[in-house]
Amino acid sequence: xxxxxxxxxxxxxxxxxxxxxxxxxxxxxxxxxxxxxxxxxxxxxxxxxxxxxxxxxxxxxxxxxxxxxxxxxxxxxxxxxxxxxxxxxxxxxxxxxxxxxxxxxxxxxxxxxxxxxxxxxxxxxxxxxxxxxxxxxxxxxxxxxxxxxxxxxxxxxxxxxxxxxxxxxxxxxxxxxxxxxxxxxxxxxxxxxxxxxxxxxxxxxxxxxxxxxxxxxxxxxxxxxxxxxxxxxxxxxxxxxxxxxxxxxxxxxxxxxxxxxxxxxxxxxxxxxxxxxxxxxxxxxxxxxxxxxxxxxxxxxxxxxxxxxxxxxxxxxxxxxxxxxxxxxxxxxxxxxxxx
Numbered sequence: 001x002x003x004x005x006x007x008x009x010x011x012x013x014x015x016x017x018x019x020x021x022x023x024x025x026x027x028x029x030x031x032x033x034x035x036x037x038x039x040x041x042x043x044x045x046x047x048x049x050x051x052x053x054x055x056x057x058x059x060x061x062x063x064x065x066x067x068x069x070x071x072x073x074x075x076x077x078x079x080x081x082x083x084x085x086x087x088x089x090x091x092x093x094x095x096x097x098x099x100x101x102x103x104x105x106x107x108x109x110x111x112x113x114x115x116x117x118x119x120x121x122x123x124x125x126x127x128x129x130x131x132x133x134x135x136x137x138x139x140x141x142x143x144x145x146x147x148x149x150x151x152x153x154x155x156x157x158x159x160x161x162x163x164x165x166x167x168x169x170x171x172x173x174x175x176x177x178x179x180x181x182x183x184x185x186x187x188x189x190x191x192x193x194x195x196x197x198x199x200x201x202x203x204x205x206x207x208x209x210x211x212x213x214x215x216x217x218x219x220x221x222x223x224x225x226x227x228x229x230x231x232x233x234x235x236x237x238x239x240x241x242x243x244x245x246x247x248x249x250x251x252x253x254x255x256x257x258x259x260x261x262x263x264x265x266x267x268x269x270x271x272x273x274x275x276x277x278x279x280x281x282x283x284x285x286x287x288x289x290x291x292x293x294x295x296x297x298x299x300x301x302x303x304x305x306x307x308x309x310x311x312x313x314x315x316x317x318x319x320x321x322x323x324x325x326x327x328x329x330x331x332x333x334x335x336x337x338x339x340x
Contacts, residue, residue, distance in 0.1 A: 004318070018147070019175040021138065032133055035115065040163060043070040044073055044112075045072045046073045048100060049144065053221065055091060056217060057151055058158065060214045061299060065164040082106075094139070095125075100123070115133050115134075156168065174298060177296050177305065195260070197316075199223075203232070204219075204229065205231075209235065210238075212262050228321075237270075247282050257287035258290055261275055261292070262293075266299050
C-alpha cells in the first residue's frame, strides 16, 4: 500500500500549474480599482496556516517594491492602526476559518477596505452580501497544498490594486523556472530527497537570513504537517542575539538535531558572514549541519524555488518514514474539542 493514498505528492508536483492557474484567473478578475490604493497606508493579510504563509512570502518577495507596511495577522483580532486607510485581505482557503472570519468582522467595524481571497464558504458569501471584491481559489485540497493559488492571487492582487508594479511578467518567468526544477526536486535521490535522508530521526532547526524567514517558517510548517516531524525555525541576525546560546546544553538532545541553513544570493554579505560563523559554533554541539541554496534568475524565482525544495523535502521525509503526508489528525482533534 502506498504511503500517500491521498496524493499529496501530486499536489506538490502541481505547484507550477497552480501558479499558472493563478495567472490565468487574474485575467478574469473583477476590477480592484475601487480599493483606491493611492490612499492605502497599510495592508493587513489575515489568515491561518497555509492561508497565511502566502502573505509572509509575498511580503518577502516585494520587500523592495511595497511602499506601505504589510502585516500578516494570525489571530482573532487586528492591530489598533487598522482603519479606513487600511486594506485588509481576508485569506482563507475554505472560507470558514474561525479566526479569519473574526478579523473580517472587525475590519468591517473599523471601516477598512476589504478584499477576500477564498475558494468559497462564509468569507465569499459575506463578501457578496457586503459588496467586497472576492478572488476565487480552486478548492478541494489541504490549504498548505494550495499555496500556488493563494500566493499567486495575493501577489497579483497587490499589483492589480496599484500597490506595487504589475507582477504578471515576474510571476510568469518565475513559474517557468519552478517547472524546470520540479522533476529535479521530486526525484528519488535528488537534492530534496538527499536532505530528507539526513533529517530522519532528527529535530530540524531551520535557519535563514531575515529576507528568507518566511521560507524557513514554511519549511518548518511543511515538515510538521507532511512528515509529522516537529521542526523549529528562526532568523538571522536575531537568533545570534539569543537562541545561539541554547546550543551549549543538553548534548543528548542536540546530538539529534539537524541545523538547516537556507541561503540565497539576495542575502546581505553580513548575513553570509554570520551564517558561516554560526555554523562553526553549532557544529561542535552535535547533530548535523545542512545547507540549502535558492536557485533562480530573480528574487521571486529564488524565493519560490526554495519553498518548493522545502515542500519536496517534507514529502521525501514522509516517504522515508512511511508516513501518510495528508492527514492532520491532531488539528482535527483540536477543532473537534473546540467545537464542543
